[in-house]
Amino acid sequence: MRLRAGQLGTAGFRSAFDFGQRETARWFPGHMAKGLKQMRARLRSTDCIIEIHDARISFERNPLFQESLDIRPRLLVLNKMDLADTSKKLSVLKQLEREGVKNVLFTDCLKQRDDSVKKIVPLVTNCNRSYCLMVIGVPNVGKSSLINALRRTNLKKGKASRVGGEPGITKAILTKIQVCERPIIHLLDTPGVLPPNIENIETGMKLALCGTILDHLVGEDVIADYLLFSLNRLQQFGYVERYDLEAPCDDIQHVLKHIAVKLGKTQRVKAITGVGDITMKVPNYTAAAYDFIRAFRKGELGKVMLDL
Numbered sequence: 001m002r003l004r005a006g007q008l009g010t011a012g013f014r015s016a017f018d019f020g021q022r023e024t025a026r027w028f029p030g031h032m033a034k035g036l037k038q039m040r041a042r043l044r045s046t047d048c049i050i051e052i053h054d055a056r057i058s059f060e061r062n063p064l065f066q067e068s069l070d071i072r073p074r075l076l077v078l079n080k081m082d083l084a085d086t087s088k089k090l091s092v093l094k095q096l097e098r099e100g101v102k103n104v105l106f107t108d109c110l111k112q113r114d115d116s117v118k119k120i121v122p123l124v125t126n127c128n129r130s131y132c133l134m135v136i137g138v139p140n141v142g143k144s145s146l147i148n149a150l151r152r153t154n155l156k157k158g159k160a161s162r163v164g165g166e167p168g169i170t171k172a173i174l175t176k177i178q179v180c181e182r183p184i185i186h187l188l189d190t191p192g193v194l195p196p197n198i199e200n201i202e203t204g205m206k207l208a209l210c211g212t213i214l215d216h217l218v219g220e221d222v223i224a225d226y227l228l229f230s231l232n233r234l235q236q237f238g239y240v241e242r243y244d245l246e247a248p249c250d251d252i253q254h255v256l257k258h259i260a261v262k263l264g265k266t267q268r269v270k271a272i273t274g275v276g277d278i279t280m281k282v283p284n285y286t287a288a289a290y291d292f293i294r295a296f297r298k299g300e301l302g303k304v305m306l307d308l
């Protein structure tokens with residue numbers, strides 16, 4: 001459905017996303033169950049857990065962490081704050097407090113000097129002994145980046161943990177990585193773990209949109225459509241200007257066609273006609289979907305809180 005500028009707002013856009021018959025069963029790779037088992041085995045030697053999550057989806061965390069790794073104290077780090085709509089920070093904190101989550105920090109681990117990262121050591125230590133902390137979270141939320149940021153901040157040392165744009169970079173628990181001298185703090189980097197059953201498909205789509213599930217397992221086409229649905233719901237219409245659209249629009253095929261034409265992303269296909277086969281150039285919808293999703297993940301389509 002295409003909308004004119006006068007039809008912006010609540011009118012005209014889809015009020016709910018149609019997930020069809022999609023199921024999330026295939027989204028939990030086998031190495032994650034192994035990772036969780038390894039993490040449980042290391043609990044006894046862990047003083048505190050730092051659960052890190054994407055700030056854009058603060059409430060859609062992994063319930064398995066609560067059930068299997070429920071030791072106190074625990075700090076919730078909401079990372080990628082630079083991509084989140086921080087005007088909603090207070091509402092997020094209030095809701096988390098209602099859920100019993102009180103120790104919360106928003107961070108941007110890519111920033112060279114992030115004041116929130118500096119606050120972590122005083123929050124998780126209270127005397128001058130040595131500590132072992134475990135960093136947990138779903139894939140691709142910035143666990144390794146947090147470890148590197150802590151080393152940068154407290155030890156003035158470089159990267160110790162491999163960082164990557166795709167989920168599933170860290171596959172095994174690493175040996176302890178030192179991140180602070182006084183007190184001595186070691187961290188355990190862990191593989192990202194998703195719940196084996198993502199009960200709510202909408203939760204799964206938010207996780208996919210933020211890059212915590214491999215795109216091809218979910219489908220770029222449906223991620224792009226859910227992105228369009230979410231941007232319209234949140235009235236984030238930056239995509240209109242970026243891709244020179246006439247107006248906000250709720251039709252993913254129209255938007256992707258427009259992106260493909262604007263960016264010159266076309267592909268050649270053979271068509272059989274009455275006068276023989278001809279080769280035609282048609283919009284490459286998959287390449288356009290990738291560009292749309294990538295732009296969102298880089299924060300180029302606006303800052304969002306997908307849970308509110």
Ligand SMILES: Nc1nc2c(ncn2[C@@H]2O[C@H](COP(=O)(O)OP(=O)(O)OP(=O)(O)O)[C@@H](O)[C@H]2O)c(=O)[nH]1
Pocket residue numbers: 079080081082083107108109110111137138139140141142143144145146162163164165166167168169170171190191192193
């Ligand atoms: N914009 C932004 N990107 C970040 C931030 N922290 C990490 N990233 C990026 O997010 C991606 C994943 O970071 P990692 O540190 O590898 O995440 P991880 O949780 O260790 O990933 P797995 O090993 O897959 O579980 C990388 O492309 C990082 O550069 C942040 O605060 N802001």
